[in-house]
Amino acid sequence: MHIFKSSMASMFALAFAMFGSSIFTAQAAPMSCTTSAGGSGATLTLSDATAAACFTGNDTNQIDNSFLLFGMTGWVLSDKNDGPDGDGTIDFVTGPTNGTKSGGWSIDTLAGLTKVVITLKAGNGFGAFLLDLTTPDPLSGTWASTKGLSHASIYYNGTPTIVPLPAGALLLITGLAGLGLAARRRNKRQPV
The missing domain is CATH 1.20.5 (Single alpha-helices involved in coiled-coils or other helix-helix interfaces)
Structure with missing residues (x-):
């Protein structure tokens, strides 16, 4: 019986060493990127993202159905924190506040989508962040910028599920x- 308990303990320890640490630490880290717009660039950060990319210019003037973002085209503007822009499939419940440098964000739904991006525009560029939908609460998080925020937007890729x-x-x-x-x-x- 002692050998059985010892073997079981060893197998549990091995399983924990192989899988346990990834099970307990599987949380998305904040992602950051820096726009390269000379002196007016900004470092932008969003929590619970799996990828980040920074661009020069304005997201609402550039991201459309043919814009290549995270290896995909077909992006649709869903909401913008300071206007009635977008189709309203996913809306900000708590949008980033323009002019500030950090805060929280939350959205109302994922609408059955698996590719959702939040953009932060500051200075002469913007950062795009692909949300990690595997986190315990993929509908909210935090953001930060080294410059005052101009606006934030939500984009999605795919066909939403109407619930x-x-x-x-x-x-x-x-x-x-x-x-x-x-x-x-x-x-x-x-x-x-």
Whole structure:
């Protein structure tokens, strides 16, 4: 019995050494990049990202269906923190605040997508960050910039999944039931 326990302990220790540390430390680190716009460049950082890339210029003027970003084209603007831009598939709940140099961000959904990017524009460039959707909370994180933020945007790649709102379905059912009840009462009151 002692040999069995010793063998089991050794196998557990080996398994922990091989897999345990990666299981317990599998968290995305903040990703950073620096724009190369001379004296007006900025270092931009976003938490919970798997990749980062910096560019000169303005993301909303450059990123479109044909822009190559993280090896893919077909990017769609979903939301911008300071305007009604985008198709609204994914929206900022808490957007980065323009003019500041750090803070938090949160989005409302992933809409079934596996490729979501947040961009931070500061100085004469912008950083694009591919979100790590495997983190415990892929819908929120932090950001930082060495220059005051101009704006932040959300882009996605792929076809979103439309998820019906449960509250909307409940509201529809309640409304239909109310109409049915009103029609039934009206029919009872009318003489035959």
